[in-house]
Amino acid sequence: MRAVQITRFGGPEVMDVVDLPDPTPGDGEQLFDISSSGVNFADTHQTEDSYLAPQTLPLIPGAEFVGTAAEGGPRVVGLLAGGGYAQKVATDPRLTWPVPEAVTDEQALAVVLQGTTAWHLLRTSAHLAEGESVVVIAGAGGVGSLAVQLAKRWGAGRVIATASSPEKRELAESLGADATVDPALADDDPKTFTAALREANGGKRVDVVLEMTGGHVLDGSLSALAPFGRLVAYGMAGREAPKPVNVPSLMGTSRAVIGFWLAHCFSRPEMLDQAMGELLPLVADGALKPVSGGRYPLTAVREAHQDLRARRTSGKLTLDPSR
Template sequence: MRAVQITRFGGPEVLDVVDLPDPVPGDGRQLYEVSAAGVNFADTHQTEDSYLAPQQLPLVPGAEFVGHPAGGGERVVGLLEGGGYAEKVVANPRLTWPVPDAVTDEQALAVVLQGATAWHLLRTSAHLAAGESVVVIAGAGGVGSLAVQLARRWGAGRVIATASSPEKRALAEELGADATVDPALADDDPKTFAAALREANGGKRVDVVLEMTGGNVFDGSFSALAPFGRLVTYGMAARQETRPVAPGALLGTSRAVVGFWLAHCMGRPSMMDDAMTELLPLVADGALRPVGGGRYPLTAVREAHQDLLARRTTGKLVLDPSR
């Protein structure tokens, strides 16, 4: 089968399309033929070996797929521990879900990892309450574009999104953001960014921030929190060191910092079921709009990573293993 393999760590240049033997399913696993594989920002960390879990070479990246069981069966979307950038994958059927006919491959891939992340960020980690203000960092991205819609759907009092270009800010507002902020304001001084978030919230501090950048964006977001506010951190896109939060800064202001990694939900499949059984029907009914970011041939995987790293994309990126 054709697959993308990494034999050395680095940037997009280490992604090589090669021929590999078909994977062999072990106990409790199933072989699937892949029609589309999802690309996530975390994959760029995996390529560099700069993410949460250390990587071992050689490896085939990719944590999600849409496909059919080998030999026939219904179309499913599933999560993987790796190996998704390929024509065939081995997956745990417990971490697959039937895809409704009205949902495209791209939409299903947007939901299974990024949509489930947005769902748990708001419900499980932030415990969003009706009327609270929500800041979504990277509101035009894969997770952010869905989090903006879910926050609005679940009764947020005001939704504020950050996005790096006028086009992306317009998209975030189209999806339901009441106001948008340019994250570049954090480049020189996190206090300037914090002030912009408060201004976007009518001069008041914010209740919830979903943060995936780190560095100055994290610092400014934390400074903008109201008493009892929650910052949920789920990424390190800036690849910058983030200053530790001192206990006194939490105690003295009644603020919270919560970490989230979807891998822990994969270890508790019922948590994934909670998200997927709500999200897929919403997409099928047209009530939730996953944003497509482009469908790339498997042979253009380096271009997909380059576009993602350069912030040239919005929404969900997908690889087509047939091309």
């Protein structure tokens, strides 16, 4: 089979398209033929070995796929510990879900990792209550574009999205954001960013922040929280070392900082079933609209990572393993 392999850590340049033997299923696994592979920002950390779980070389990146079992059957979308940037993968069928006919490969890939993340950020981690204000950092991205829609659907009083360009801010507003803010305001002074978030919320502090950048954006977002507000951190796109959490400050302001990593749901698949059981029908009905960020040939995987890291994309990026 053809696959993307990493034999040294680094940037997009370390990904090589090579021919490898087909994977051999282990106990409880099935072999799947992949029709589409998903690309996530976490994959750019995986190539560097800079994410939460240490990586072992050589490796095939990729945490999600759409395909069919080698012996036949329905089209499914699945989550993986790795191996998705390939034409075939062996994995546990318990972490796959049938894709409705009305849902495209790209749409299914948008919800299986990024959609379930958005679902759990709002429901499981933030415990969003009707009428609360929500700030979605990177509101035009894969997780953010879905979180904006879900927050509005679930009764958020006001949804504020950040996005790095006028085009991305316009996209976030078209998905339901009531206001948008340029995160570049945090570059010089987090207080400026805090003030912009409060202004976007009618002068009031905000109740929930979904944060995936770190650095000054996290600092400014935390300062914008109201008492009993919750900041859910689920990424570190800014590649800055996080500051220690100041517990007395949290106590003195009655704020919470919560971490979320979807990998912890892998051992509790019922949590994924709950999210996918709601998200896929919403997509099939047209009530939830995943944003396509572009489909790349497998041979252009380096370009896909370069575009993602340079923030030239919006929504979900996918790879075509047949090209």
